[in-house]
Amino acid sequence: MCRSIQTLFNLDPVATDEEVAAAALQYVRKLSGSTKPSKANQEAFDKAVEAVAAATRELLDSLVTAAPPRDREEEAAKAKARAAARFGTA
Template structure:
């Protein structure tokens, strides 16, 4: 599950709220051990996703760096190249 959580800091354009929420959802799924909570746990699950997304957004907004922003397309191409090498065998 955690393979879907990607670095969201220092990209141009910045991470969207949807990307932050998707990462939060993956995190909560991983630590809860559930991809879809029962009805009894749905409210707690959604609240946790919201809280993790809020904390993640605050973190991303407060981080600073002197490094130039990364280009999403360049990073995606690098990831595809790594995957091609890894799965070539």
């Protein structure tokens, strides 16, 4: 799984459309092996990003949980600590 794709479910506040689109873009980039598609492939690439974003939004809107929402700032702090441990940065 692409490390830059963040978990978007059960956050407070809920995932924005921009976050969903960014995750979709990263997913399509990973699958296609291309960060910048050629002009010949741009339309197909853009359609794929839109389709993945729509499916992601539908999924997020339909999932249910009894767990309390996760705090974004707390999750960001945890991710920063993991990165510091992994890469030895402060």
